[in-house]
Amino acid sequence: MDASPLNIDSARNLSRPVPNLTTTPPPRGSEDDLRLARACAGGDSDVFASIYDRHGERMKSIAYHQLGNVADAEDAVQETFIKLHRAAAGYNGEAAFTTWLYRILINTCYDMLRRRSRRIRETPIDDLLHAGHAANAVDDVKRMALRKLLSDLPEQRRTVFALFEIEGLSHAEIAAILDISEGNSKWILFSTKKQLQEQWKK
Amino acid sequence: MDINCNQLDDLLLEGDRFSLDLAARHAQSCEACRKRLAGWNEISATARELHATWNNELLWPRIERDIRTIRAERRGTRTRVWQIAAALFLLAAIGVTAWIAQRRVHAAAFDESILRASAVDEVERAEKAHIAAINHLESLTSTKLDQPATPLLVSYKEKLMMLDDAIAECQGAINRNRQNAYLRTQLLTMYSEKQRTLQDVLREDNNHASNQ
Numbered sequence: 001m002d003a004s005p006l007n008i009d010s011a012r013n014l015s016r017p018v019p020n021l022t023t024t025p026p027p028r029g030s031e032d033d034l035r036l037a038r039a040c041a042g043g044d045s046d047v048f049a050s051i052y053d054r055h056g057e058r059m060k061s062i063a064y065h066q067l068g069n070v071a072d073a074e075d076a077v078q079e080t081f082i083k084l085h086r087a088a089a090g091y092n093g094e095a096a097f098t099t100w101l102y103r104i105l106i107n108t109c110y111d112m113l114r115r116r117s118r119r120i121r122e123t124p125i126d127d128l129l130h131a132g133h134a135a136n137a138v139d140d141v142k143r144m145a146l147r148k149l150l151s152d153l154p155e156q157r158r159t160v161f162a163l164f165e166i167e168g169l170s171h172a173e174i175a176a177i178l179d180i181s182e183g184n185s186k187w188i189l190f191s192t193k194k195q196l197q198e199q200w201k202k
Numbered sequence: 203m204d205i206n207c208n209q210l211d212d213l214l215l216e217g218d219r220f221s222l223d224l225a226a227r228h229a230q231s232c233e234a235c236r237k238r239l240a241g242w243n244e245i246s247a248t249a250r251e252l253h254a255t256w257n258n259e260l261l262w263p264r265i266e267r268d269i270r271t272i273r274a275e276r277r278g279t280r281t282r283v284w285q286i287a288a289a290l291f292l293l294a295a296i297g298v299t300a301w302i303a304q305r306r307v308h309a310a311a312f313d314e315s316i317l318r319a320s321a322v323d324e325v326e327r328a329e330k331a332h333i334a335a336i337n338h339l340e341s342l343t344s345t346k347l348d349q350p351a352t353p354l355l356v357s358y359k360e361k362l363m364m365l366d367d368a369i370a371e372c373q374g375a376i377n378r379n380r381q382n383a384y385l386r387t388q389l390l391t392m393y394s395e396k397q398r399t400l401q402d403v404l405r406e407d408n409n410h411a412s413n414q
Contacts, residue, residue: 043273045266052262061254073254074261081265085272142248165249190215197241 033097040088048081055098058167059105065162066109068151076112080105099176102169106159106177113155149196157192164189204228210235214242322380329389336397343403351410358403365396 039047059080063073083104091100150158159178163169164185171189175182205213205228213221229236350356372389376382 043269043276045269048265048269049262052265056262057255060256064254065252070256070258074258077261078265078268082268082272085269139248139251142244143251146245146248147252161249162252165246166252168250186215186217189217190211193214193242193245196245197238200241200245 030093030096034091034093036097037088037091037093040084041091043085048085051084051101052081055101059102062102062105062162062167063109065150065166066106066155066159067112072112072116076105076108079112080108083108095176099173102163102173102177103179110155145200146196149199153192153195157188157195160185160188161192161196165193207232207235210238214239318381325386326380329386329393332390332393336393336400339397339400339404343400343407346403346407352406354406355403355410358399358406362396362399362403365392365399368392369396 036047036051040051056077059077060073063076063080064070067073067076080101084101087104091097095103150161153161156178160174163174163177164171169177171182171185174180174185178185180188205224207228210225210228213225225235225239229239346355347359347362350359369389369392372385372392376385376389379385
């Protein structure tokens with residue numbers, strides 16, 4: 001892994017705006033988020049249903065890329081909703097509700113990984129998944145290879161890569177979810193992709 | 203804007219649209235960077251296809267059931283807490299009531315003892331007046347009894363001495379227990395007897411004088 005420090009000076013030599021490597025304030029919870037959390041604390045099924053409708057798919061995908069199989073991913077999503085119900089009374093709007101929700105999910109996945117003391121299963125499950133693209137043999141091989149490389153990554157690197165590249169979250173959102181700086185999120189993604197690219201060639 | 207190969211990493215690190223466009227423009231004129239950028243973008247493109255979606259109609263019902271169970275447990279816990287609180291409140295109310303009742307009983311007993319003490323004072327005042335009258339009567343007979351002129355007066359003198367001893371003993375017992383009504387009755391009886399005896403002494407003395 002390339003662990004060299006970020007070369008900020010060379011970046012500043014470019015005649016363009018200075019790269020944004022500082023931490024921007026994470027998105028805070030709105031009044032709507034607080035109302036949502038209060039409804040969750042009260043156990044309003046409709047609210048949970050709407051959260052599931054809005055975020056369920058992405059939650060399953062995030063959990064799947066952490067845990068490596070559908071059953072575990074569904075367990076993680078289920079456990080996340082239970083934790084959400086239990087912890088909602090303590091939500092204070094410090095982070096956006098969605099950020100908080102994903103943070104619970106990621107931590108649940110980490111807990112499950114540690115609890116089960118096993119790494120991502122390597123069994124391909126593409127037949128279970130409905131990818132939104134025209135599948136062909138070459139693409140399948142690429143996806144399987146990338147999934148294999150991801151499964152070998154440390155937790156944090158895998159999470160940053162999956163949230164940014166697979167789920168399309170911004171660095172600000174990732175930073176808030178993982179409680180790291182935005183610059184750190186960028187650096188982790190860059191070094192992870194660099195590592196993957198080297199392994200990809202092989 | 204010209205950049206060199208060494209700056210490619212910084213652009214990829216920044217990763218925004220502007221930086222990647224800049225890197226792409228540079229890659230058009232640099233074979234090594236073009237290959238590197240292609241590999242970089244290929245990873246991103248493949249990653250985007252990894253977004254996993256599947257339907258499981260049973261997942262939401264499972265989650266909903268769990269949430270309902272927790273809600274029911276919480277309600278049960280809340281009910282138990284209320285029950286415990288109600289039991290504690292009831293215990294406290296009983297305790298306070300018992301304490302108040304005990305205080306009232308103590309107060310009544312205190313009032314009663316005050317009343318009893320005042321009654322005893324009144325009895326003692328009456329006794330003192332009675333004793334003073336008897337003592338006055340005794341002083342009238344003392345000269346006759348010092349040197350009794352008849353055998354009957356001698357026996358009266360002995361009787362009065364016995365009564366005085368009994369009165370002193372009874373008075374000592376009363377001093378130890380002022381509120382003993384029985385002892386006071388006994389004392390009153392003895393004083394009454396002493397009074398009658400002294401009156402008899404006076405009568406006997408008069409009879410003896412008239413006979414002479």
